[in-house]
Amino acid sequence: MPSPFTFVRLSYRSGDWHSVDERMPANLLHSLIEYTTVKVELKEKVVALDSPELFNYPFCYLSGHRLVQFTAAEKKNFTQYVQNGGFVFVDDCNHDIDGLFARSFEEQMRVCFGAKALKKLPNNHPIYTQFFKFKDGPPATGFELNGWGDDLVHDYLKAIEINGRIGVLYSNKDYGCEWDYDFRNKRFLAEDNTKFGVNILLYALTA
Numbered sequence: 001m002p003s004p005f006t007f008v009r010l011s012y013r014s015g016d017w018h019s020v021d022e023r024m025p026a027n028l029l030h031s032l033i034e035y036t037t038v039k040v041e042l043k044e045k046v047v048a049l050d051s052p053e054l055f056n057y058p059f060c061y062l063s064g065h066r067l068v069q070f071t072a073a074e075k076k077n078f079t080q081y082v083q084n085g086g087f088v089f090v091d092d093c094n095h096d097i098d099g100l101f102a103r104s105f106e107e108q109m110r111v112c113f114g115a116k117a118l119k120k121l122p123n124n125h126p127i128y129t130q131f132f133k134f135k136d137g138p139p140a141t142g143f144e145l146n147g148w149g150d151d152l153v154h155d156y157l158k159a160i161e162i163n164g165r166i167g168v169l170y171s172n173k174d175y176g177c178e179w180d181y182d183f184r185n186k187r188f189l190a191e192d193n194t195k196f197g198v199n200i201l202l203y204a205l206t207a
Contacts, residue, residue: 014069059205
């Protein structure tokens with residue numbers, strides 16, 4: 001019998017990896033329970049990026065506002081994890097393509113995977129139809145629409161693909177803060193805004 005899905009948040013030595021409240025993973029896990037038959041652990045697990053424990057899980061989440069500067073051990077684990085088939089969802093909490101998190105994280109990806117590895121993900125990629133359908137690509141967040149960060153609505157995500165499969169999904173849209181609310185408050189929304197999160201998690205587990 002397969003183990004329940006665990007939402008893993010990566011801690012790293014630089015920056016503020018804990019910037020998004022634990023309500024966010026709890027919200028996405030509630031959506032998995034509501035919409036799918038995937039068995040889940042009800043609480044997130046924090047795993048250090050330089051720990052061998054990382055390799056026990058198929059999905060990890062990494063976020064922050066500040067500098068991303070991996071140690072040698074973190075860099076080695078991140079690279080090996082992705083090359084071995086792991087999936088990392090990275091979310092820029094600044095919503096700013098020229099902000100410190102974005103610039104420093106993208107530099108880390110250049111060092112780990114090469115200058116051309118991180119590319120815009122086409123809006124017809126299978127992740128947008130993995131479960132729910134998003135015909136126009138990544139859904140906008142309220143932070144984008146309200147002018148937070150760089151005051152742009154980013155109509156794309158970026159990704160690093162390994163053998164035709166996403167290994168790193170990278171967003172400047174601040175989904176982490178968009179989904180950071182008590183799941184019981186979803187009933188007040190006209191449309192459940194965590195549905196794209198369900199697509200991301202199911203892609204990580206099945207693609």
